[in-house]
Amino acid sequence: MAEEHHLVIIGGGFGGLTVARELKHAPLKITLIDRSNHHLFQPLLYQVATAGLSPAHIATPIRSILRGQKNIQVMMTEVTGLDREKRLILAKDRQIPYDQLVIATGSSYSFYGHDEWKPFTEGLKTIADATAIRRRILLAFEKAEVEPDPERKKVLLTFVLVGGGPTGVEMAGSIAELAHQALKSDFRSIDPRMTRIVLIEAGQRILASFPESLALRATKKLQSMGVEIQTNTRVESISAEGVRWGNTQIPAKTVIWSAGVIASPAGKWLGAQVDRSGRVQVNDDLTLPGHPEIFVIGDTACFLQNQSPLPGVAPVAMQQGLYVAKSILRKLSNQPKLRPFQYRDKGNLATVGRSFAVADLGRICLSGYFAWLAWLVVHIYYLIGFKNRILVLIEWAWAYFTFQRGSRLITESENSKVMD
């Protein structure tokens, strides 16, 4: 039966990779498709964007992760559509038939219809995004160093972060440390402490997914690091001049966007019902209504639990991946179906800066040094590859003791058109 039953997984992120690994011994032919060659550990991507880590520290070739798994073929190509009647995946250069399908294609940034903002801001989803942000931030300091006009200098040294979720908070803290610590002695004509960092959030407070007490502590910590926090603020324009809302204009050359995400276009491929963020409505067993052979998981799925959709975070994708793998195994051995999927929230962590994090562990809320240690242990534990764990620990130890950053490279790119 192995040859006949073909499972295709689209996406090598946390969800897709979990399905693949859990089916290591399954009598199936599996194809994993991804448009990039690597699995990316997105929770640490902000550290690549702020020059702390190298891309290779947090990105591992998918085929190298699955090397030992003989029932899997990894295929690097871009999926453009689906034919669910013929059970065919339409890719850029070929068609791939499937018997069962797992869609774990993630999400990307959404500017809420304001695509004209795109040239003036960067989201943070891929390695290329992260190195583009790194280039913008480091170039801003380089340009400020040679800029004689004090007003223009100020504009170059203003960094605006739109979106007060974990990514915005972590970026704000990391840029503050970069400016105030790592670059301190490196410039002659600017004082990197002149840096202005503004974190803008549309809601009432930052870190909406955390308890209010922790959000408050993170706010205080960020303010003590010199970050201005602007809540209840909906950005109305992002342009070459900076960010504007109402009568307020913040002149800035570097604007980083983490305010909204939209699911991958899988909903369109499937012709399925999607929510406002493009997420596919799924059954309680994560299958597509009417299609028990198609699973949708992770950021691409809209799974309601207690009347609200699960958040787009790695633990949800991984637990869903595990559930799907188990479902497939049960089906293969004709066992009864699993009970409906249920997400078990084991906690929520965000780091604000050197030795400071907030941790919501259900009954216990922590902030400060011990939360940061918990953050560190969890992230090292989930990082793939023994060598990467060692290298990241060395980078962190070095950064901790020297206050420096390990990967302060401006590399050439044709994307830098706006900055030049």
Added chain:
Amino acid sequence: MAEEHHLVIIGGGFGGLTVARELKHAPLKITLIDRSNHHLFQPLLYQVATAGLSPAHIATPIRSILRGQKNIQVMMTEVTGLDREKRLILAKDRQIPYDQLVIATGSSYSFYGHDEWKPFTEGLKTIADATAIRRRILLAFEKAEVEPDPERKKVLLTFVLVGGGPTGVEMAGSIAELAHQALKSDFRSIDPRMTRIVLIEAGQRILASFPESLALRATKKLQSMGVEIQTNTRVESISAEGVRWGNTQIPAKTVIWSAGVIASPAGKWLGAQVDRSGRVQVNDDLTLPGHPEIFVIGDTACFLQNQSPLPGVAPVAMQQGLYVAKSILRKLSNQPKLRPFQYRDKGNLATVGRSFAVADLGRICLSGYFAWLAWLVVHIYYLIGFKNRILVLIEWAWAYFTFQRGSRLITESENSKVMD
């Protein structure tokens, strides 16, 4: 006098950086200009191109290297010309006056007037070049994996290296190991051992700068690793179809160029006399004839010793940098001039593969394991930064024992137009 006397160094490579560091305590105002923000350890660039090392391992921000040196300002900008009468440097966005000037602007690849080859081949001079080559090589394997046509598969798995100097030899050995060892178990529909690697050299033998006995041993080693070596061959065309000379056509999608270099355009800026490769003819004290205030060093200078110009290698640039720094110090303290510059060749190393290098140490010629150990020690010693030395050693140890590569990332770029 400090404020009045302004020394400008153009270029933060081996030559320029040596001048800067040797003048740490000089009563001078120094400006170091570079168009990139990092000093690049070029001898290991081929390892970035073949996925062994991360860019940050071999590139360090220039201003971070010179952080403690209070008499230096580092300026990231691109020089476009010079006015030697007014003693002005013309940069993209400003003019910089100088009293003394050191030009250490290096070299770039030359296609001997065949600029139409450029879209189909890559040189190896910058981090962006290295990640572009890495992308090409890794994408070739990815495309071969999903290519059903065996002929096209073969073309995708053919790698041609034009130029049999140390860079070509090191790249050929490294690609052979990548294909035969690191990627061995990663693919299902191709056998990476199907890879064809062809090293083309116009001269009678590879490694022309080494003694013939060592070149012969390197040849044998490369051949044992499956590299085809084609000497006495002058490439006549590089196109989307591959490489051609006479009636021979090698169909290939990946062509890497290391056959010719041309000096930076400093000769044009100066209106000076240059040799065939664009190198500026200098006096025996490395100054420009008629301009004792202008020094030209490294790959940009044509310095004749025993009737032949010195090669464009790091030790020449560093020794010249040291000489120039000493000359400037003598001038400052009104001491007599130094004797003419003389290069002391301490040896020549090239690595061919795992545990194999050739070393020409003047009286002693080594090849094999001990030459490789010597190569390793020398490269770690000259690499800048304690942390980078540790990290590179870890990457090498890991690669040595696991046969894997640490940085196998395909990152998105707009440069990849030819491959797609």
